[in-house]
Amino acid sequence: METRVWPEDNGAALLRESLKLEARRWNRRHLVPATTSDWAELRAGLHRRILEAAGLWPEPERPPLDVVEHGTIALEGYRIVKLSYCSRPGLRVTGNLYVPDGTGPFPGVLGTHGHWPQGKIAARVASRGHVLARQGFVTLIVDAFGSGERGTQPGQYEYHGAQIGAGLLSLGETLLGAQVWDNQRGLDLLQSLPMVNPERLGVTGASGGGNQTMWLAALDPRIRAAVPVVSVGTFESYIANPNCICEALPGGLTQTEEWAVLALTAPGALLILNALRDSNAAFQVSEMMRSFQRAQEIYRLLGHADRLDCRAIDLTHGYWPEMQRHMLGWFRYWLKGEGTGRPCEIPAAIELPEADLLCFPDHQRPPEVASITAYASARGPQLKRAALAQNAPAPARRRDLAARLGADLTAPAAYQSGRRAAGLGAGRHLERFTLEGPRGALLPCLLVRGQPGAAPGTLLAVHAKGKAGAQGEALVRDALAAGRQVCLVDLRNQGESRWDAGQVRPDHEAARTALWLGRTMIGEWVEDILAVAGALAAEGPVSLAAWGEPAVAALAAAALGGRAFERVAAHGCLASYVLEGSAQAQSMSIFIPGILRWGDVSLMAALAEVPVELQVPVSPAGAPLDAAAAAALQQEIAALAAGMGLNSAVSVRAAEA
Incomplete structure (x- = not known):
């Protein structure tokens, strides 16, 4: 059966453009304040909202740094100290400290890296440490959470974004916020060193490291000078374009635009370097200029116009030597009072073997040098236990769930097109139609009419692979064979x-886009499912079946939809x-910020007011639950329902042995 509804293959482009239009509308809402008092008011509120969205409010515990040195490399005019420090209780950060010869006091610079799996030891990252130390700057370059020596497996370097970095979202944290905190603790370390002038601190990095640079400079007033490289655009340009989860602030575009974050650096000196030939649409010079010009208005308003500058360099994406020349001139002027702030010559490049820069060359790191997955696996059960122990009534739980999903449950389907009928033979026919759900989402629906005498009502089927995937499932095939009415729909x-x-x-950009717009893909799918169910309700009872990631949305819809099904x-x-290993078997659509501070999948099922069947549920790693785990899950659901005074009608079926 042909499942296509729309005659033209432009549904994907239409949805993408609608998201970009929504982003443009948010951009226009964020206007530059006209007075210093207006900016002061906006600044105070924005600072707090960013911390909350990043998972940094209230502030994490700040234990003693407990700096441990793991070796030293002596070079001409400076040395490299391999060290680690305590960022949070039980969590250590690995780094390399580049220290000029002499007693100082020298300015201190924090070096942040982008999406280089090797982290601090990558030659292109380490080169900045060599350049700065030879020019009289104490420079600390750290491994970002999940990169370098902080990856999942010691000695195996990996990309720390996607499902790995998104694993922090379930805890109510973000990779963006975790990096900010690790970097703030790096500033603590620099200020603690006797050879560093604690009043003259800078930060620089490229790509994802440039993003870290921007957020640290915005949120920590200790930064006197900052140079983000190939990383500044607009938050509007992040929508429906490739970016890392480490650059995602949940609800960010609904709160602010990038110009305001840049302006938070004031009165710190900020130099923005972008590449004319950058292939990433989010970092085009034209997008950077939009943010720069608005931030410039704030710097001028505050009387610090000379402390903000930008330069477009005819290079590709990267922290090339030419860009290092600009960075060095800026830091010499604003941190040392030397030169004019213009580019200056840099010494010849030095490249050491990567292994020489490792804190743990034998890869025998202590457990405190934990990966994102290890940290989330330990923290998740604690949060879940605390959340499920709360004595909250079912209505309050449902309201909180809807808020965490970012789901709008107040509006029914706004529009339903006319139905185009076509025969299927044997006295049956199908109807193709479009439903407009909340936020203007267009949902292509395929309805196979039931035969006389078949079971009443409609089976609504949603699938991770869309209508075509649902059509191939045994439950749908059996329903069609029995003459039941079946509706297949493509969710957003x-x-x-x-x-x-x-x-x-899978779903990487769509999930990030939803987060920036204050939503989740699961929440969007809940809206879609309930909109279609509402449109079908006049034709009799609706049963819902879902496969893959949309199955979580089906449970949430059951929890929030009353007796819609x-x-x-x-x-x-x-x-x-709760992670027990990797979540890479799941698509990016699955993540919900702070879900473990609310409860878990089991609580969604317990809140359902209709019978629910969990057919072969899987772990985050994609492994089907065995009989014992399935029984434990069913028992947990029943206990939660009883605690809220609800009658549970949930069954859990394990994979067959």
Whole structure:
């Protein structure tokens, strides 16, 4: 059966453009204040909102640094100290400290890196330490959380974004916030050193490291000078374009634009370096200039126009020697009072073997040098236990869930097109139509009419692979064979409306886009499912079946939709957001900020007011639950329902042995 509804293959482009239009509207809402008092008011509130969204409010515990040196490399005019320090209780950061010869006091610079799996030891990252130390700057270059020596497996370097970095979202944290905190602790370390002038601190990095540079300079007033490289655009340009989860602030575009974050650096000196030939649409010079010009208005308003500058350099994406020349001139002027702030010559490049820069060359790191996955796996159960122990009534739990999903449950489907009928033979026919759900989302629907005498009502089927995937499932085939009425629908970014082809990871850009707009993909799918169910309700009871990641949305819809469904079947549903290893088997659509501070999948199921079947739920690593784990999950759901005074009608079926 042909499942296509729309005659033209432009549904994906339409959804993508609608998201970009929404981003443009948010951009226009964020206007530059006209007075210093208006800016002061905006600044105070914005600073707090960023910390909250990043997972840094209240502030994490700040234990003693407990700096441990793991070796020293002596070079001409400076040395490299391999060290680690305590960022949070039980969590250490690895870094290399480049120290000029002499007693100082020298300015201190924090070096942040982008998406180089080797982290601080990569030659292109270490080169900045060599350049700065030879010019009289104490420079600390650290491994970003999940990179370098802080990866999942010691000695195996990996990309710390995608599902790995997104694993922090379930905890109510973000990779963006974790990096800010590690870097703030790096500033603590620099200020503690006797050879560093604690009043003259700078920060620089490229790409993802430039993003870290911007956020640190915005949030920590100790930064006197900052140079973000190939990383500044607009938050509007982040929407529906490739970026890392480390650069995602949940709800960010609904709160502010990038110009305001840049302006938070004032009165610190800020030099923005972008590349004319950057291939990333988010970092085009034209986008950077939009943010620069608005931030410039704030710097002028505050009387610090000379402390903000930008330069577009005819290079590709990277922290090339030419860019290092600009950075060095800026730091010499603003941190040492030397030169004019213009580019200056840099010494010849030095490149050491990567292994020489490792804190743990034998890869025998202590457990405190933990990966993102290890940290999230330890923290998740604690948060879940605390959340489930709360004595909150079911209505309050439901309201909190809807808020965490970013789901709008107040508006029914806004529009339903006329239905185009076509025969299927044997006295049956199908109807193709478009439903406009909340936020203007267009949902292509395929309805196979039931035969006389068949079971009443409609089976609504949603699938991670869209209508075509649902059509191939045994439950749908059996329903069609029995003459039941079946409705197949593509949820947002599925089937005919899939605009995110998964260039980085499945649903990567769609999930990031939803986060920036204050939503989640699970929440969007809940809106879609309830809109379609509402449109079908006049034709009798609706049963819901879902496969893959949309199965979580089906459970959430059951929890939030009252009696919108006769029953719900969730096939291959995620069993828990508590990590017991990697979550890379799941697509990026699955993540919900702070879900473990609310509860877990089990609480969604317990809140359902209709019978629910969990068919072969899976772990975050994608492993089907065995009989014992399935029984434990069902028992947990029943206990939660009883605690809220609800009658649980949830069954959990394990994989067959």
